[in-house]
Amino acid sequence: MQATRTPSVFADCSIPAGLRIGPVPGIFKLGKYVSDRKDAGVKKMIRLVRGEFVDESGSAVHEWIGLIRAARNSQEQNLEAVSDLPGGQIFYRVLREIQAGEELSVWYSSALAQWFDISTTATPTHDEKGEERYICWYCWRIFKYPNTLKAHVHFHCALSNGKSFLSNEQARGTDNFSRSPKSGDIPNTSSSPRNGHNTLLSDSAKRTVSTSPATKAGLLKKTSSEEQDRALDMSVTSGRNPGHIMGLGGTPSVINSMGFHPGVRSAFKPMGLSKISPAEVTRVESNAKSNSIGFSKLLGSIKSPLPNVHPSKCAHPMDTTPPVIPCANTIRGFPLLPHFEETSAFKHVDSRMHSALSPSRYSQIPSAFHFERFPLSQFDGGKSYNGDCNIPLMPFTVYNGELLYSSPYYPLKFHFGNLLKYPDTVSYFGAPALNPDLNSITNIDREIAMHTQQLSDISVEKNRSRLESIPTSNPNSGKPKKGHLCLYCGKLYSRKYGLKIHMRTHTGYKPLKCKVCFRPFGDPSNLNKHIRLHAEGNTPYRCEFCGKVLVRRRDLERHVKSRHPGQSIKKTDDKMEDIFEDAEQKSDNDSDVDVCFTDDQSDQESSKNND
DNA sequence: CTGGGGAAGGGGCCC
DNA sequence: GGGGCCCCTTCCCCA
Numbered sequence A: 001m002q003a004t005r006t007p008s009v010f011a012d013c014s015i016p017a018g019l020r021i022g023p024v025p026g027i028f029k030l031g032k033y034v035s036d037r038k039d040a041g042v043k044k045m046i047r048l049v050r051g052e053f054v055d056e057s058g059s060a061v062h063e064w065i066g067l068i069r070a071a072r073n074s075q076e077q078n079l080e081a082v083s084d085l086p087g088g089q090i091f092y093r094v095l096r097e098i099q100a101g102e103e104l105s106v107w108y109s110s111a112l113a114q115w116f117d118i119s120t121t122a123t124p125t126h127d128e129k130g131e132e133r134y135i136c137w138y139c140w141r142i143f144k145y146p147n148t149l150k151a152h153v154h155f156h157c158a159l160s161n162g163k164s165f166l167s168n169e170q171a172r173g174t175d176n177f178s179r180s181p182k183s184g185d186i187p188n189t190s191s192s193p194r195n196g197h198n199t200l201l202s203d204s205a206k207r208t209v210s211t212s213p214a215t216k217a218g219l220l221k222k223t224s225s226e227e228q229d230r231a232l233d234m235s236v237t238s239g240r241n242p243g244h245i246m247g248l249g250g251t252p253s254v255i256n257s258m259g260f261h262p263g264v265r266s267a268f269k270p271m272g273l274s275k276i277s278p279a280e281v282t283r284v285e286s287n288a289k290s291n292s293i294g295f296s297k298l299l300g301s302i303k304s305p306l307p308n309v310h311p312s313k314c315a316h317p318m319d320t321t322p323p324v325i326p327c328a329n330t331i332r333g334f335p336l337l338p339h340f341e342e343t344s345a346f347k348h349v350d351s352r353m354h355s356a357l358s359p360s361r362y363s364q365i366p367s368a369f370h371f372e373r374f375p376l377s378q379f380d381g382g383k384s385y386n387g388d389c390n391i392p393l394m395p396f397t398v399y400n401g402e403l404l405y406s407s408p409y410y411p412l413k414f415h416f417g418n419l420l421k422y423p424d425t426v427s428y429f430g431a432p433a434l435n436p437d438l439n440s441i442t443n444i445d446r447e448i449a450m451h452t453q454q455l456s457d458i459s460v461e462k463n464r465s466r467l468e469s470i471p472t473s474n475p476n477s478g479k480p481k482k483g484h485l486c487l488y489c490g491k492l493y494s495r496k497y498g499l500k501i502h503m504r505t506h507t508g509y510k511p512l513k514c515k516v517c518f519r520p521f522g523d524p525s526n527l528n529k530h531i532r533l534h535a536e537g538n539t540p541y542r543c544e545f546c547g548k549v550l551v552r553r554r555d556l557e558r559h560v561k562s563r564h565p566g567q568s569i570k571k572t573d574d575k576m577e578d579i580f581e582d583a584e585q586k587s588d589n590d591s592d593v594d595v596c597f598t599d600d601q602s603d604q605e606s607s608k609n610n611d
Numbered sequence B: 001c002t003g004g005g006g007a008a009g010g011g012g013c014c015c
Numbered sequence C: 001g002g003g004g005c006c007c008c009t010t011c012c013c014c015a
Helices: A061-067 A110-115 A146-156 A203-210 A226-231 A252-256 A265-272 A278-291 A295-300 A342-346 A351-356 A359-363 A367-373 A436-456 A460-468 A496-507 A524-534 A553-563 A574-594 A599-610
Strands: A008-011 A043-049 A052-055 A079-083 A090-094 A105-108 A132-135 A396-399 A402-405 A512-514 A596-598
Touching: A008 A061, A043 A061, A052 A061, A079 A110, A105 A110, A132 A146, A512 A524
Parallel strands: A008 A043, A079 A105
Antiparallel strands: A043 A052, A079 A090, A396 A402, A512 A596
């Protein structure tokens, strides 16, 4: 899915430094929607008229201030968000003179960043090209800009709990960042803004918000549009909800006691893997497999991984209350899945997987909704229901002999499309994993852990629309569709292999590498396509009108269409066909022997070398 | 306009 | 025959 292009605010005239814009209405969530990529949206021009900022239609500040983009770094930042009092009204202060035509771009002042528990620093690392990159030491995502990383950690990272370990130095504990600044000088009041991203709003809650004092005061004069939502996420609960996340930022010791040590490379692998011996992994896997004997047995074993939490409370996995997680393979409360194959996510289902998927979300989804779409009979006797909550842990259905889990989630691309790819095929643990499967487990588990949290941000309405597009075996919908269903996005594939490759788009697992440039690929077809690029001059498509050589038929067609309008490509050119075949054969040979290899193969090779 | 990658569908081979 | 896989091709998106 392509991200909606949102307007951004530009200066229509020069704006002198020191001026204030604001106040910012609504719940302040600056940066929640910032990404490394900046879409070219509609320009909203603002100017100073008699000392007041208005846009081209004369609208006052609160109408458009939410459209001002979050700055990705200090270079593009020309405003800073400030507040006179902790928890008070927030304004944007002009840091330097803004030229006419320049985009307004804002980031937190230091004080405000502390108040919001957002890191004030992020130390870059460098990629293989020497370009600066910012790594989230929780989930290993890589960002181009410091602020996108900060926002990621604060708003989105499933593994950070919103904490701010951003730089290598911080991660190693060489400063005080391991301690939430908010637990210090600034009191952690119920109006503290952090935590919004962990909440999910019911309709009633939305109504509550809509009648909040802020709304009544006219600050939220207009219903929040998508655009305004970027900065003023009004659709989520604030301090009015004394919810389960509150206190997270103020209880760092509890979090740390869970054994996570940012920056220590083993800190990630380990939560899932270091504590599990290969034998243990095998055991868990075999358990899962044995469970697959009967779904009723499997489903009946589903329990919350948080034994201290009464199911009726439907505690969120991010809740800080239960620091003790009995499962060995967890990431700070996010259970890691046992070893399972890429495509077997619906095959070897472990009970903890389901409980990891944030039962609290379901606690706020009208249960009738699930019942309606997933009749009890489809849940294998209803054993997937939590008896105390009377809420289904996961909408299961069994179809074609496979356990289908109809994801109520939105397509994941929606969430990750703005993020840079992280180095999927490199070893995260300093050295290549001895067992390639373990490496893949890590990728898959990490992805799932992240997806779990990312997905928890999604509104019920989106879930509903998503669910409605999921193929079901509903007798009313005619002949049931056959195929292999993707756990994540609900897509149906006619072939299992197709699903396997597709799953890699969710998990990020890219076992194939170009041996020339080491670029990783998840899809062998794409690797082969890529490999052709290395076959210099040996490309099969040459323009018969100008001699230009192109690597794909599409390129040639596009080229002829644009450069030689009216001309057409000959249907088949024997000579070209020969060249193509030669190139193909070369490519095939190369791909078998020299050019591409999988992690497995490379491991075999390395082990041979070691021998 | 062009180059490149992501994703997916379908044909075909091998076991 | 079915499963797994490779490969080609196409479409789409993006820089």
